[in-house]
Amino acid sequence: MRSIYSLTLADLTEWLAQRGEKPYRADQIWQWLYRHHVASYEEMTNIPKKILEPLSEEFVFSPLRTEIVQKAQDKTTKFLFELHDHSMIETVLMYHHYGISVCVTTQIGCNIGCKFCASGLIPKVRDLEAGEIVAQIMYVQRHLDQLGQGEKVSHIVVMGIGEPFDNYDNVMKFLRIVNSDKGLAIGARHITVSTSGLAPKIREFAREGLQVNLAVSLHAPNNETRSSIMKINREYPIEELFDAIYEYIERTNRRVTFEYIMIDGVNDTPQHAKELAALLKPMLKLAYVNLIPYNPVAENPFQRSKADNIARFFDILMKNNVNCVVRKEHGTEIEAACGQLRSQYERKRKNKTAKKTKEEIRQLSQERKAAKISAQTN
Ligand code: SAH
Ligand code: SF4
Numbered sequence: 193m194r195s196i197y198s199l200t201l202a203d204l205t206e207w208l209a210q211r212g213e214k215p216y217r218a219d220q221i222w223q224w225l226y227r228h229h230v231a232s233y234e235e236m237t238n239i240p241k242k243i244l245e246p247l248s249e250e251f252v253f254s255p256l257r258t259e260i261v262q263k264a265q266d267k268t269t270k271f272l273f274e275l276h277d278h279s280m281i282e283t284v285l286m287y288h289h290y291g292i293s294v295c296v297t298t299q300i301g302c303n304i305g306c307k308f309c310a311s312g313l314i315p316k317v318r319d320l321e322a323g324e325i326v327a328q329i330m331y332v333q334r335h336l337d338q339l340g341q342g343e344k345v346s347h348i349v350v351m352g353i354g355e356p357f358d359n360y361d362n363v364m365k366f367l368r369i370v371n372s373d374k375g376l377a378i379g380a381r382h383i384t385v386s387t388s389g390l391a392p393k394i395r396e397f398a399r400e401g402l403q404v405n406l407a408v409s410l411h412a413p414n415n416e417t418r419s420s421i422m423k424i425n426r427e428y429p430i431e432e433l434f435d436a437i438y439e440y441i442e443r444t445n446r447r448v449t450f451e452y453i454m455i456d457g458v459n460d461t462p463q464h465a466k467e468l469a470a471l472l473k474p475m476l477k478l479a480y481v482n483l484i485p486y487n488p489v490a491e492n493p494f495q496r497s498k499a500d501n502i503a504r505f506f507d508i509l510m511k512n513n514v515n516c517v518v519r520k521e522h523g524t525e526i527e528a529a530c531g532q533l534r535s536q537y538e539r540k541r542k543n544k545t546a547k548k549t550k551e552e553i554r555q556l557s558q559e560r561k562a563a564k565i566s567a568q569t570n
Pocket of ligand 1: 308309310350351352353354355356386387388408409451453484485486487488489
């Protein structure tokens with residue numbers, strides 16, 4: 193049974209219209225859901241029974257049941273939810289100087305199977321429905337309401353278990369629901385979707401007309417290293433991935449964040465840093481690199497890079513004018529952040545935030561077109 197949170201305002205209006213009900217009822221119901229954060233249909237006191245009864249028969253209210261809530265010293269809070277099919281998912285609430293973010297899960301397990309990732313060890317059982325993703329946010333928001341400080345979820349990171357672009361339609365629907373002015377109205381610029389690099393979906397995402405941030409899990413600057421830890425790279429090698437990323441930048445005028453987990457002896461040498469700087473050189477002002485100290489997973493042999501090597505890597509990027517930050521960790525003692533991530537998504541920029549301009553993007557497209565033409569003619 194689908195959840196009420198799976199319906200866009202248009203879906204709900206349509207459902208009501210089929211029963212001869214007026215569109216304003218959809219607005220009212222959405223207000224209960226996303227302004228008053230009610231936890232049940234019974235609380236929607238101005239909606240008549242003749243609407244609520246069939247609605248509740250067709251759509252469950254919340255598809256989530258909490259199993260465990262764990263809170264770390266820095267207030268990072270991890271929620272473990274059970275779904276109707278008894279699958280378990282994790283959601284993480286994090287406090288930052290700029291607001292409160294929630295990291296959501298999009299699939300049960302993940303089929304991309306990156307070697308370093310705990311989620312990749314569990315083959316995908318199923319995709320989450322849009323409403324199961326929206327409900328994670330609403331559950332956390334109600335938790336904040338109960339704390340009584342008037343705090344609001346202000347940022348969303350789609351970086352929990354699963355590959356969001358392998359559950360593309362549900363994730364897009366989720367984004368539209370939480371971003372809607374009449375819903376939670378979380379600004380698109382406050383939402384970040386992270387992908388392991390499904391190039392065709394990056395191109396599709398570029399056409400959505402959403403201002404949502406894109407993060408790409410790069411983790412290596414060349415095909416050899418990347419394919420050795422991410423088998424998706426064999427399907428979409430770096431050249432193809434970057435073609436899609438350039439298309440995304442050109443279409444959306446938006447910057448891209450590159451996530452780079454630092455794994456000891458695998459991708460953290462000065463040579464890797466130089467290659468990464470060279471790879472990003474054509475898009476310097478449009479790229480941000482997040483260096484993430486790797487969190488070891490019991491089932492694989494990888495270890496976190498040594499602090500000195502992370503510092504050296506960072507220095508090389510900085511010397512090459514790459515915007516770069518070493519990501520700060522959150523809630524480590526409760527193993528927070530969506531199964532594998534356990535670190536905070538931060539957009540702190542060490543380099544002065546470079547102002548992107550349309551001119552830069554235009555130049556970039558021209559240079560790339562010229563490079564393609566000269567490659568064809570040579
Ligand atoms: N599937 C998507 C989003 C979820 S993973 C993706 O891969 O981008 C979110 C981020 O956590 C990715 O950058 C992923 O590579 C990283 N990650 C996975 N396992 C990790 C670990 N053990 N330590 C640190 N980061 C990890
Ligand atoms: Fe899936 Fe992302 Fe983990 Fe890779 S890193 S296995 S894509 S969740």
